[in-house]
Amino acid sequence: MRIAVPNKGRLHDPSVDLLERAGLHVVDGADRQLYAETVDPDVTILYARAADIPEYVADGAADVGITGLDQVREAGPDNLTELLDLDFGSCRLVLAAPEDDAVETVYDFEGGRVATEFPNVTRRYFEEMDVDVSITEVSGATELTPHVDIADGIVDITSTGTTLRMNRLEIVDEVLDSSVRLFAREEVADDQKVGQVETALASVISAEGKRYLMMNAPEEALDDVKDVLPGMGGPTVMDIAGSDDVAVHAVVDDADVFETITALKDVGASDVLVTEIERLVE
Ligand SMILES: Nc1ncnc2c1ncn2[C@@H]1O[C@H](COP(=O)(O)OP(=O)(O)OP(=O)(O)O)[C@@H](O)[C@H]1O
Ligand SMILES: O=P(O)(O)OC[C@H]1O[C@H](OP(=O)(O)OP(=O)(O)O)[C@H](O)[C@@H]1O
Numbered sequence: 076m077r078i079a080v081p082n083k084g085r086l087h088d089p090s091v092d093l094l095e096r097a098g099l100h101v102v103d104g105a106d107r108q109l110y111a112e113t114v115d116p117d118v119t120i121l122y123a124r125a126a127d128i129p130e131y132v133a134d135g136a137a138d139v140g141i142t143g144l145d146q147v148r149e150a151g152p153d154n155l156t157e158l159l160d161l162d163f164g165s166c167r168l169v170l171a172a173p174e175d176d177a178v179e180t181v182y183d184f185e186g187g188r189v190a191t192e193f194p195n196v197t198r199r200y201f202e203e204m205d206v207d208v209s210i211t212e213v214s215g216a217t218e219l220t221p222h223v224d225i226a227d228g229i230v231d232i233t234s235t236g237t238t239l240r241m242n243r244l245e246i247v248d249e250v251l252d253s254s255v256r257l258f259a260r261e262e263v264a265d266d267q268k269v270g271q272v273e274t275a276l277a278s279v280i281s282a283e284g285k286r287y288l289m290m291n292a293p294e295e296a297l298d299d300v301k302d303v304l305p306g307m308g309g310p311t312v313m314d315i316a317g318s319d320d321v322a323v324h325a326v327v328d329d330a331d332v333f334e335t336i337t338a339l340k341d342v343g344a345s346d347v348l349v350t351e352i353e354r355l356v357e
């Protein structure tokens with residue numbers, strides 16, 4: 076089974092890091108290599124440009140891929156299925172125009188010119204809006220085009236908004252909400268190996284922002300302890316040999332840990348341990 080992973084750029088490191096945390100360690104990942112083996116002899120990594128990955132998976136060069144939803148929509152193959160939202164590379168494709176122009180809505184673009192690195196997504200968006208524009212494909216620095224009279228507006232990626240602001244552009248409409256996805260060719264989506272990879276990556280994502288709490292508590296305080304522990308089903312309760320206390324283990328949202336510990340101490344818990352969770356297979 077082959078996984079296509081961005082070979083460089085901003086998606087490379089977080090993608091490789093996710094595979095590592097999922098236990099799919101790369102065993103011969105020398106730089107600039109096209110392929111890498113993993114600890115699983117049946118799983119190979121294929122490094123490719125983020126924009127090429129949807130086609131590679133669609134054509135069978137790889138079976139599953141990791142890249143932005145924007146790239147999947149732009150490439151547009153109809154034989155892909157999304158398996159997971161990997162929760163990084165979050166950005167928006169937006170329609171933007173110079174701040175000092177009178178443009179307020181997408182309808183103000185009727186008969187106008189739009190520059191973008193995403194001509195297919197852009198064409199479909201304007202068709203849906205029933206607005207007639209001419210689209211110019213550029214391969215970067217899209218934000219510059221309205222200022223050199225190549226376009227009246229752009230469809231481009233934004234996340235912090237800094238680049239738009241620096242180029243005195245303002246958002247007119249949102250075209251697509253994107254983040255990095257794991258997707259597969261439909262015909263292999265139910266294969267056992269694909270399922271294993273999906274489960275492994277999902278387990279890393281499920282563990283993100285979660286902590287494992289372990290504590291001791293007097294048996295009579297158990298109901299109060301359970302009341303205090305938020306989220307994720309009931310805690311695990313174990314007898315401690317030779318003691319009236321019980322050991323309680325629970326998974327808690329990181330954001331709730333501070334408050335929860337205070338509340339646990341108040342109801343009589345002691346020796347509270349907080350640890351990170353690497354993976355959580357649900
Ligand atoms: N500013 C951003 N914030 C968050 N995600 C982004 C941003 N820019 C791009 N992305 C996501 O990363 C993907 C890859 O971006 P891009 O193809 O521009 O690669 P890059 O990291 O800039 O490297 P290069 O352009 O050199 O290949 C985009 O398709 C998008 O999903
Ligand atoms: O809203 P912001 O946080 O400013 O991010 C938006 C910018 O990020 C991306 O460019 P990138 O930095 O990847 O450079 P590139 O054009 O070389 O791909 C994108 O093409 C925008 O220009």
Ligand SMILES: [Mg+2]
Nearest residue numbers: 084085215232
């Ligand atoms: Mg980029």
